[in-house]
Amino acid sequence: MKVVYNEAQKRHYPKNFVSSGVVTQNPEMPERADRLFASALEAGLQHEVTVDQGLAGISAVHAPEYIEFLMGAHERWSHRKGASPEVIPNVHPGRNAPGYPRSVDGQAGYHMADTACPISAETWDAVKLSASTAVQATAHVLAGEPSVYALCRPPGHHAFADMAGGFCYVNNSGVAAQALRAVHDRVAILDVDLHHGNGTQGMFYHRPDVMTVSLHCDPARFYPFFWGHEGERGEGAGLGYNMNLPLARHSADDAFLAALDRGIDRIRAYAPGGLVVALGLDAYEGDPFGGLSVTTDGFARIAEKIAALRLPTVIVQEGGYLCDDLGRNLASFLTGFGAKHKV
Ligand SMILES: [Zn+2]
Structure with missing residues (x-):
């Protein structure tokens, strides 16, 4: 299996994060990519360097004014007297705001769901390269490779078509799914x-051609709070093509795997031509977010079940x-996946 990645994705180094009202170091650090990349190589994957794939893949799923905002926000922000080194919103539109603001601080509130996705001078280039990683990996799969690992960083699944959030700017999984649609009538995204x-749910909520299935810690008391409940099933033509499988806090392997079986059954019935796995590893029992209690071996078992979709x-x-x-x-996930995956 290939790992697609470019070390320049590490240049984005967000500083600001607010947790329980305390400003602290943003946990989405470049060192994550170092550890993941080293591990992918140790697991036997072959490295292919990401090259810039342009804007087409991003534009296919994101709003033009949002892309323009991401590209230009830092420069506009830094012209303001006394501005912070990172773009961080201090106003939010709330539920009833009708207008689109012209100023960069108004637009920051409009386009950013929270304060966890600051924009520095280096952010856009890294974000674009992270999306390029998804595009390049998907091209290999479309060309016949059974599976490719896209080491996307910064991550993407909290990014809506026109809104950043939770360390995410461009929705790399959404970019990959849309790219798969060039060949396959139906595509599924399985988010573990x-x-x-x-963001992924929002992006495809009205569409029947991209099924979105997400397993996650119950959002009643956990980020992202406002989405992820079982009753959210899609709308309009998309009704029935979104599936949420919230899990009780600290659920371990068995509960996770049982919910995964339900998600996989739904995907199998949908019979997609291609699959995107939105691979978070933070369901781990030792992850600093402390939401779920999946074990290292559990990731291999999760991977084996997903691989069986073939x-x-x-x-x-x-x-x-x-x-x-x-x-x-x-490594546990990639090894488990590789051992069982045949197309
Ligand atoms: Zn996460």
Whole structure:
């Protein structure tokens, strides 16, 4: 299996994060990518360097004004007297705001769901390269490779068509799914990250051609709070093509695997031509977010079940934060997947 990745994705190094009202170091650190990359190589994957794939893949799933905002926000922001080094919103539109603001601070509130996705001078280039990683990996799968691992960083599944959030700017899994649609009539995204893939859900909520299935810690008391409940099933033509499988806090392997069986059954019945796995590793019992209690061996078992779908698969990196076993958990998933996957 190939691992697609470019070390320049590490240049994005967000500083700001607010947790329980305390400003602290943002946990989406470049070292995550170092550990994941080293582990992918140790697991026997072959490295292919990401080259810039342009804007087409991003534009296919994101709004033009949002892309323009991401590209230009930092420069516009830094012209303001006394501006912070990172774009961080301090206003939010709330539920009833009708207008689109012209100023960069208004647009920051409009386009950013929270303060966890600051924009520095280096952010856009890294975000674009991370999306290029997804595009390049998907091209290999479309050309006949059974599976490719896209080491996307920064991650993407909290990014909506016009809104960043939770360390995410461009929705790499959505980019990959849309690219698969060039060949396949139906595509599924299976999100096993600790957090609900709210951006991905929002992106495809009205569409029957991309099924979205997410397993995650119950959002009633966990980020992203406002999305990820079982009753959200899609709308309009998309009704029935979104499936949420929230799990009780600290659920371990058996509960996770039982929910995964339900998600996989639904995907099998949908009979997609291709699959995107939104691979977060933060459901791990030792992850600093402490939401679920999946073990290192559990990731191999999750991977084996997904591999049994026998679909052309793009594995897109999402969350998973610094802890001793981050690399081992990726290796466990990739090894489990590779051992069972045939198309
Ligand atoms: Zn996550």
